[in-house]
Amino acid sequence: MSGHKSTYTIDVVADSAAEAIAIAAEALPRDAKVVNEEAIEGGGNVWRVTLRYTGSARRGGDVPG
Incomplete structure (x- = not known):
């Protein structure tokens, strides 16, 4: 696994x-x-999630949820 960190x-x-x-x-x-993970509550059950991770680039395709 690469040591490169990405943020999503x-x-x-x-x-x-x-x-x-x-x-x-x-x-x-x-x-x-x-x-590293962080979720900040916005309002109306909306959360701004930031994930910092190592590994490959993010998968393409549909956005989860």
Whole structure:
């Protein structure tokens, strides 16, 4: 696994920070290892999730959620 760190930020609708982080993590590559995670509550169950991870570039395709 590469030592390169990437950051992925997305707004997610969820009931909790843990759920928002889990939803956002679905978009990461299969070999990703999350090294830092943060979920900031916005309002109306919207969370701004930032994941910092090592591994391949983020998978393409549909946005999770």
